[in-house]
Amino acid sequence: MFKKMFKKKEEVTDVSIHAPVNGILISLEDVPDPVFSQKMMGNGIAVKPTDGVIVALVEGKVIQVFPTKHAIGIKAVNGAEILIHIGLDTVNLEGEGFIAHVQEGNSIKVGDKLITFDLDIISEKTKSILTPVIITNTDDMEVIRLSEIKKVTAAQDEILFVSK
Numbered sequence: 591m592f593k594k595m596f597k598k599k600e601e602v603t604d605v606s607i608h609a610p611v612n613g614i615l616i617s618l619e620d621v622p623d624p625v626f627s628q629k630m631m632g633n634g635i636a637v638k639p640t641d642g643v644i645v646a647l648v649e650g651k652v653i654q655v656f657p658t659k660h661a662i663g664i665k666a667v668n669g670a671e672i673l674i675h676i677g678l679d680t681v682n683l684e685g686e687g688f689i690a691h692v693q694e695g696n697s698i699k700v701g702d703k704l705i706t707f708d709l710d711i712i713s714e715k716t717k718s719i720l721t722p723v724i725i726t727n728t729d730d731m732e733v734i735r736l737s738e739i740k741k742v743t744a745a746q747d748e749i750l751f752v753s754k
Contacts, residue, residue: 602667607723607750608700609742610647610674613637615749616720623678626722631673633734634724635749637742644674644705645744646698647723655705656681659688662704663726670752671727676707678718687711701745725752 609615616636621627626636646664653671654663660680664672676688687708692698712719725734733753742749 603754605648605666605668605670605752606748607666607670607672607752608647609637609744609747609749610644610704610723611637611639611721612641612643612744613639613721613742615737615740615742618722618724621678621720621722622718626675626678626724629728632724632726632728634673634722635736636720636722637749638720639676639709642707642709643703643744644676644707644721646700646702646704647674647745647749648672649699650697652692652694652696652698652704655690655692655694658683658685659690659705659707660685662690662692664698666752668752668754669727670725670731670754673722673724673726674704675722675724676705677712677716678720679716680712683711683715686715723749725750730754 648666650666735751
């Protein structure tokens, strides 16, 4: 009876990262911002959103919601730290058009609504709607495999596979 209570929990090493939004996958190298295209923040992929709903792409915990709500940091169960950055230069909107549905410390499951945003405002007032998904601790991960799919459905299609 007590063996089950004190049994060491198995460590999760592999995580499938799903699309955080419906859209079209774009290579990180094709993002028109050198911080992302030159992988200064880490490896990943980008999505050109077709709607304005960002959902959880892994099981994990919200580790940061930017005050302007244009980006969110998530820690997956295997320790991968993921940044979802909605659009480019969207920090300049100072929160206009964004609504956060979670806060730091929240546990999340794939498909949970994280942030909603007005695609029209971002299209009109920023450089790009492209949404980079970055593994910010790329150096701690052994394998990062990018998806070959082009059109993705949020919370359903795998866009990255990360192994610790």
